[in-house]
């Protein structure tokens with residue numbers, strides 16, 4: 001049975017008003033890191049009321065010892081902060097899929113109205129509207145549309161709604177460590193209907209240089225850690241040039257003139273204007289393509305600093321990576337999961353291309369750690385995420401739900 005896009009659109013439209021309310025309800029929960037429980041409880045109740053058999057999946061605190069774990073300033077126990085998972089069993093014989101999205105959001109920042117949702121001019125405004133509660137609603141709409149149309153899927157659909165995507169993917173990491181498998185994974189994020197079978201990776205680093213303190217009057221007998229950091233910065237920006245040069249025109253990322261980058265994000269050092277600084281700490285990030293992995297980028301950062309002619313620097317620095325680290329990944333763009341979802345988007349009238357995303361999300365964990373064919377697809381545009389006035393065009397949420405319903409039906413097979 002090949003599902004007609006108009007039928008799917010009709011089934012989704014019939015639930016549009018209710019689904020918009022799901023989204024505004026979800027936005028009102030400020031589900032920043034550590035505060036996800038109420039939003040998850042709402043989502044669980046909502047799913048159960050829709051007949052979707054979702055259960056909490058607790059995250060053990062031992063996940064913090066995992067080498068892939070991303071530490072953060074606000075990290076806290078996982079007791080009472082579960083992921084939400086459920087399997088919609090197929091009738092058998094079809095391909096299975098995981099549909100994944102996240103319920104955590106970044107903080108409000110300066111935006112006073114972040115958690116006061118409003119609907120205006122066809123948009124839903126609020127923190128998480130696009131990233132990623134609107135995507136969660138898109139998944140629910142797609143599943144309900146299939147059910148409303150009486151479609152019986154052959155393959156299983158596993159829904160996974162996780163926490164801590166924004167701090168590096170610890171929720172998804174826990175699910176993967178608990179064991180998850182499927183014939184394909186669709187991570188639903190705001191891609192504006194683009195199908196991304198590859199993502200760039202991101203590695204945050206912390207670099208510490210040390211010197212020898214003294215009163216400024218004896219500066220020439222001391223060693224200034226800030227000046228050592230300036231030399232280290234020069235080396236790192238030199239590395240950025242090589243990183244860009246070796247990444248241009250990499251397949252699926254050809255459209256980006258500067259597909260990768262090294263950003264110096266924070267720096268602090270010294271204690272007093274007339275004192276020679278004995279310590280300086282810089283934190284920054286490296287974006288990289290699937291032509292490298294995390295281990296290689298770490299080696300290259302070390303090599304960049306070791307390339308300095310400054311012997312003191314080479315002997316007095318520490319590089320560490322305690323915070324966000326997400327690998328890059330690529331799935332063959334000809335993989336049937338990719339072509340199926342892309343065909344579904346086009347069939348439903350979307351403008352959609354297949355290429356690499358210069359953003360990282362949970363997808364790489366499924367691709368690299370679980371070894372599953374993975375892509376990212378969803379409504380809206382990531383541009384407004386993490387900013388004030390984050391919003392989602394409601395029609396796009398409905399349209400992405402059409403693609404997912406059609407794509408999942410074709411991937412899993414129907415009876």
Ligand SMILES: [Zn+2]
Nearest residue numbers: 131132165189
């Ligand atoms: Zn997201």
